[in-house]
Amino acid sequence: MVIKKAEILGYCMGVRRAVETAELACSENPGKKIFTLGPLIHNNSALEALAEKGVNVLKEDASDLATDGQNSVVIVRAHGVPPKVMQNLKEKGVTVIDATCPRVLSSQKRAADYAKKGYTVFLAGDKNHGEVVGISGYARASGADCIVIEHKEDAESVEYVPEKSVLLSQTTISRSEYDAIAAVLKAKNANLVVLNTICPATDERQNALIELCKDVDGILVIGGRHSANTKRLLRTAQELCAHSALIETAKEIPAEFFTLNRVGLTAGASTPDFVIDSVESALAGHENT
């Protein structure tokens, strides 16, 4: 069997940085309790590996953090947090390590800058997603109204787009969905400023997968079942390849894949390298699954 990996797969820059930050925090702070605000990434295998190293998970707003701050290290994950959560952490006296992805930091800053200039901020994305909660927190803390738009239909129901308005997006929104939302809001105010805050990581993995589908008989998409970008990779594989499956670990490889001549591998942006390696080994007939 030939096993081919997509040219770009697995951890994006922000997730790799957050995981490495957490691992370093464990080794550099012996005797201290290490926490993340919410699960660090959307992948059970990676979370189990971090838990073994001593990383504990708090609620996203840190409301369950005890006040023995001196003995605690709290890692802010790649999605970032609103300024008031950061402030609360500092008041509790914990050591804060900020692993917010630089791309998300840029969105937070741009939302805050436009807010300070008196703009109304429209933010396209999932209103319950940590990144959206964080960015809207920065806009509101800088004095703006921040309206979260989840779907094109939400944009259609917006009655009024003020003269000074700006639209930005969650970094992982799909380009077509963002364009549709922007078109609806632009029709209500032609002067709406539309920022491009979509991260290329998702598109890069999609494009590499499209190329890979031309060369293989089946695609295994490795990643968490709750990971939005992993599910999007599966949809593409289903459209372009005769055999496709989403698996979280090597143990879930469907039997049919062992009968194919050429199997392609791709993985979501929060899938660790060791899980990808174990799938590759299992397909190649090794036993370390």
Ligand code: SF4
């Ligand atoms: S998807 Fe992009 S914005 Fe989000 S954590 Fe990864 S690199 Fe950062």
